[in-house]
Structures are given as C-alpha cells and as structure tokens.
Amino acid sequence: MSRKLIVDVLVCGGGSAGIVAALAAARNGAETLVVEKAPFAGGIITATGLPFFDGIAHAETHEVVVRGIPFEIGVRMGLCQPGDTHIRPHNPRIRNIEKFKLLTDELLTSRPNLQVLYHTSVCDVKADGGRIRHVMIANKDGLVTVEAKQIIDATGDGDVAAWSGSEVDKNDPLMPMTMHFRVGHVHARKGLGSEAREHLLRAQDRGELPMFYGPAIMFAFAKDEAYFHAIRVAGDGTDAADLTRAEIQGRKDAWTIFRILKTNLPEFADSYFIGSGPFIGIRETRRLVGQYVMTEDDALTSRHFDDAVATGCWYLDVHPNTTTLGSANDTERVQPSPYDIPYRALLSKDVSNLAVAGRCHSATALAASSTRVNVTAMAMGEAAGTAAALAVEANDELGQLDGTKVRERLEFVNAGPTR
Incomplete structure (x- = not known):
C-alpha cells in the first residue's frame, strides 16, 4: 500500500527553477514539498557541472536583470555584492560546486514548512476535470501519493505537464546534449x-x-x-x-x-x-504549449507584458547537431535587450493547478534557447512559487490568478521583472 503526503504546493524537480520555486512558495507561507531525483539539488550546476550563473546580467551592459532569491543565492556564493547594479563578467562563475550543493541543502532545510526529498522521482500524474488530483512519486519508501493544491513542474523535461494531459511541443531535431x-x-x-x-x-x-x-x-x-x-x-x-x-x-x-x-x-x-558530470547536460526536450507561447520576436523586440513576472537577457543560444569549430553555434549570435517573461507563459491552458518553470515553460524553440539558462529559470521559479502560495492563500488556482497580482507580490520583495 502506498503512503500519502498532503501539502499545499508540490515542486517537481530541484534544479535551478525548482530550488527557487520551493523557497518562494515556503517563504510566502505555503506548506511545500520539493522532490528531486538526484541526491542533491542544483540541476545543471551540480548534476551536469556547468558553473556559470548565466542570465543574471546582460552581456553588453552588464546590468543586473534578475534580483530576488536568485540574486540572494549569487550573493551567498560570492558572485556579487548586495548593492551591485552591474556585474562583470556578466555570467559569474561558481568556483566550488560542492559549496553550491551545501548552500542549496541549507536553503531547502531552512524553514519548517519546507520539505525536500532527494532520491525521489515523479512517476505518474492523475488528472481529471482539468485539474491534477495527485502526483505519484517513487523513492526508498516505495510509491508515495502526493496530494497538493498547486503543482509546479520544474523537471526541465515537462514530465508533469505531459503526463497531466497538458499540451506540449518538442522540436525536431532537438539540440544536442553535452557531457561536461x-x-x-x-x-x-x-x-x-x-x-x-x-x-x-x-x-x-x-x-x-x-x-x-x-x-x-x-x-x-x-x-x-x-x-x-x-x-x-x-x-x-x-x-x-x-x-x-x-x-x-x-x-x-x-x-x-x-x-x-x-x-x-x-x-x-x-x-x-x-x-x-553525474548527468549529461540536456538543452531542450518538451516545452509547454500554455496560456501564452512566448516567441523569439517577444524577446528580440523586448515586448512589454502587463503580467510580466521575470526578465530574461541571454542570447539566442542554439546548438546544432554537427561539429562547429571554435564556437558552440553555427549561426551569428543574436543578443536581445532585457525582455519580459509573462506569467501566462508559465501556465497550462489545460490544467488549472499547474505552473511550469524553467526550460520547459511555454515558448517557441528559439525563444526557449534564450530563456533556458539557469538564472532565468530561477527567476521563473520564484514567480511560479510565489504564485502557487498566492493561489493557496486565496483558495484559487494558479491558472486563474491575475498575473499583475503575482508581479506586485514579487516586486514587494524586490523580485520580479526589472525592465
């Protein structure tokens, strides 16, 4: 017989987006559980070994575009100072990945209303009537049923979104994977x-x-x-x-x-x-087709959204499935100005109590080549976690919340969009 856990917010995945989503939900008062398949959190930083804090500042102006919890993590790691408005280099390097593991452990065990389970994988989703009823997880306890009011998919691969019946898309061909x-x-x-x-x-x-x-x-x-x-x-x-x-x-x-x-x-x-790295690095798999599909044009024209909840700034970073000499890309680098990521691009149009944060959010393949980097994913995570807690507080659903209210709560703690 499987065990059962009942929480306000379930965060599936403890990578860049998931860490921050869980912290944001818990800091906003929600009983929160985050599950991660690895024996540590940190995602691409710790599980793949990519040490760069990509997306915290713009490559050309060096202006900081992400604050809130991601910036706090940067300060704790010595990558920036509390009062910094500009950072050089624009993608500071985490020189000790083991120290980053320790920091994420500390953060995810810092509050009584926040629980983390490592060695735990999401394995099934039960949804009906446009709502997730429960999520099945598997670990050394066996199969565990998790009933959560709101769910955040931070798996990177959109596993929860796909298994819940939400529409997803996948590029063909997918960008290659990299072993660091x-x-x-x-x-x-x-x-x-x-x-x-x-x-x-x-x-x-x-x-x-x-x-x-x-x-x-x-x-x-x-x-x-x-x-x-x-x-x-x-x-x-x-x-x-x-x-x-x-x-x-x-x-x-x-x-x-x-x-x-x-x-x-x-x-x-x-x-x-x-x-x-313990895991090969994956650039893209599934992407949500959500309430709004963010496009490369949105990024390149710095389109403004009233429900903006995060800011991106990375270049359109597309890797081909061929050998490219001296560079990662076979096309000219296209660098946008800082741009908005709308709340609707985190929301399923099919499942009301689900948000998706990180590289599997709702975007075209080209747009996601920019938004997929880890600090941008963290910013989406903070938005999703904050929104989930707001939904619980209001006895509402993630998909029904007014994105401007989410933005206002983020701005209250010096987070959210910066442009």
Missing part, C-alpha cells in the same frame, strides 16, 4: 584550444570522435584544471533508451578527447581525468 568533464594538471597557455581542435578534427576524420564543438577549454575552477565544453550527443532526453545511450556515448567521448590531447599535446602530458 574536467582534467587536472594541465598547463594553460594561449592558443591551447585551437591546437586541441586540430587534433580532435583528425580524430573525427579517423572515426574516433562522432562530433564536437569548440573545444572550449576553460580554467574555471583552478589554474591547472581544464574544464571542457566540447561534447555533442544527439538524442531525446525524454526517451529512456536514448538518454542511456547518450550518457554512455558522452562518457566515451570525454575519455576519447582526454586520451587524444594527453597523447599529442605536451601541456596534457602529465594530466589526469578528474571526472565527468
């Missing part, structure tokens, strides 16, 4: 990336390496530790067999790159493989 990895005892020097590129191209010609990009070899954590953005694996992160294949291929490619560079470049002669 780190190599120690590397001697940094100018031009190392371009020389590495030549050796990787030869390996590709020999059939040893399917495809790659860059490679971007960054000394993000220590002066003798190389952090690689280089691997591309095509596939669908919502297909279990495809995802398994991608994880296996990603690790194989990481070791292939390491061995090629260790053999051919003196700067890698004494190097050693530190490790790859």
